[in-house]
Amino acid sequence: MTLFARLGLPQAWQARPRYTLLMVDWSDGESFIRLWQRWKEDPCRPDRLHVVALSASLVESSVLGSRLRALTPSSLHSLVDQLVAQWPLNLPGTHRLDFEELSVTLTIAVGPLAVTMPRLAVSADAIWAGEAAAVELPKVVSSESRSPTDRMLGLAVDQKEARHAVVVGAGIAGAGVAHALALRGWRVQVLDVTSRRQQEHGAHVAAALTPMVTRDDDIRARLSRAGSLRAQARWSQVSEDILWRCGALQLQRMSGRIVDLKAVLAGLSFPPEWVRFVEASEASDIAGLQLNRGGLFFPTAARLRPERLIETLLAVEGVERLEVHVERVDRVDGQWHVLDKHGKTCAAAPQLILAGALGTQDILQRSALLEPGARLSAMHALGGEITLLPESALSGGPRCIVSGDGYVLPALEGNCVVGSSYVHGAQCMAPSIAGGLGNIERAAGLLGQSQLPAKFNNFALDPLNGWAGWRAVLPGRLPFIGPLFNTQGLWVASG
Template identity: 60%
Template structure:
């Protein structure tokens, strides 16, 4: 019996807006390819097909191609090539792949089922059990029973397709009301917005706002982005380049998992951007010699991640990668990228369906199912059913002026932290490195003849601007990282005459995790703020989380992480 028949198709999905299937094991892809191919041929198919597949590990892309082509019909080989082209590295967590203009999605969830299944943030219509892993009546039965009641769109009607061809309709042994609901449950329930109401306002045209607007626009939403263009230019102008670099920790904690998810989502979403904007130059995180010293070689070995994602390199190999002599080894991240932030923002905001409004937003209110945003004169400048605040520290002030921020909420504790980068002539750094070099600070490969070095942290400042003191601090960092002790003396006279750099504010929340998700007290209100110094890492992921929730898709992040980054 085919997968198609086991799921009771086409009857089960006829004329639906969304149809979501959970596979207990990916089975190297043949069931997914078959389901995708039948979806393409069915005139009564759902508008969007979502497949969520659990798997303990991911095989190599070339092995996947070989095995799939041996199992399926020749007319399905083109679908295999599309799958292989997006196939991710074997990293734990959630990986989202999009096909057919985002009408078909595959969400791969990698790791032990006893961990991954309770963390799913999805509503499913059917579950396809595999005979390759324990299923509903196997050793993980309690895990499956608890999960099914939580993730079934309708627990009484969910279709359970067993390996022997039997089907069970509904799961009745648990009462959904017994489960303690988390902030993520509300986010999962934001689904199937009426197409006539797919209009959103995004306040903030920085990297967070651009990432969210881009994600919504790709799904056919009409998006209006509100910000004062001159203010944004003043705040961000001169920020010549920045780094998109993952982080790792020995225990792969929430911060590391969120960083990995954000880096992967950014690389996928921004794959259309030219190398002049996003250059995958790689990054070295050098072994520290003072302060909190971590054995990076042991860390990399303990994680066991693919070398295409991270590996330890000795000083000689690090020097070869960087193109300059380095006296320390460290972790090498081959996929890390140098990004031109301002140019990237412009590229993302030029996506069809996005309109930029050069307006100041003073406050907002809900009226007749619409969020109305007003300027300083109280005039309504725009209105839409969905409102997303992606304006860093500005989100805190907007919520307060709109009487929606209480003292106990995470955003009430957000504060501004100043930072400064310095532009150094690349000839002063022997041409500069070929990749990002980081540790205590960072040095980026040259842009327009200058290497960007940073970054200082300025606590308690009222005004932030480039300074000689900040530049000297950054030069000292570069000198240490690159092993060039004479660098400060060489540049002192030049800096005294003309300090080149950029300074700005970071919006920082306690715990250094962002706040992304719906505002519990108000329908249709969302927040994405507190990105600190990881705006490039988290902006695309935040966009896909919010856009997926509003568009009825499985969410591309684990539940336990989303609970940590909720507003509460």
């Protein structure tokens, strides 16, 4: 029996605004292509089709393309081409691909079924376990008329106006959330103390978007990989001036906690397009500078300009910005009210996302929503600073990000960002001479120089050549992303 007959399609999806199918057996992807085509042709189709697929590994995109072209009629080849164009590298973890202006989404969890299945949290309308199902699963489950997303967000189908959210914080976290919601047709109000934001973050001219690897591919490594992949896919249209895939070298450390990066990578079997080990000579060729050690090279890592990226994300249709210092939040009649220090409601919506970094903790505290012992109550500030060095100090600067103990970014408008320090227990943060000198020393060490000519130390003396800020750090160095326990419609994206 075919996929359509067993799932009762297209009738099964016609009464629904959205339809989510869990495909336990991705196989060669033919079923997905045929399902997508059926969705396209159906005048009574749901607004959204979401396929969540499990696959032990991924074939290369060229192999996928040839196989699918052989299995499907030429009328479906344009869909095959779109799938191939977005097809991810064979990396364990979760990959998400969007088509048809975000109306069709494919989420693929890659890895052994015994690993991916228990980690999956999905509300599916139906489950497809393949023609010769090896896993005992019901053919069709769930007859609820609400979509998985709406169930998760606590929305009723007839509450279309409920697709309205307020986000507190216009940093990269808040802007990323607002952008993603707006692309899905949500109305989003983003609240921030704009003048404070400019003052506190304006001079953070460039940052590194790089994943990390660990020997056991722990949760931080997996999260950084998923985040990097998602950012690359979601922000693929952002101009190179803002997000430049220059690649990143993570050099073997010479002091401190020395880890044999070559051995770490050998145990992970990642594709070389994602990360590979390079010896010093190849690392030097990549960086365009003489380096005295090798390390890991991440070809898709990027240098980004945080504030410009945030502006771009918030410029999407459906996002409105409001200048407000949020004092506290309160739930009244199913809506989250956001109040200023005079107790005035500045915005209200059924869904509220707190993306205010350290400010999130304060807001929850003032709203009597921070439970003692909660993970968020352990969030603390970790200071740090970067220094701007003229590219001439670094022989023109590297062509890619060079990191290890600290980092040096490729030059931007004549200056390289070098950083960064970690300052525990500081009460206030501002560029300091000690911080600047530390950064200069780190940069010199990374680029194989014992020290830079003394004249460049003057750059540490001028506070205009640096930026200092805070990192909001949670236990385990993991962010808090998701619904706040014991609340409805209140989410946190901080840390």
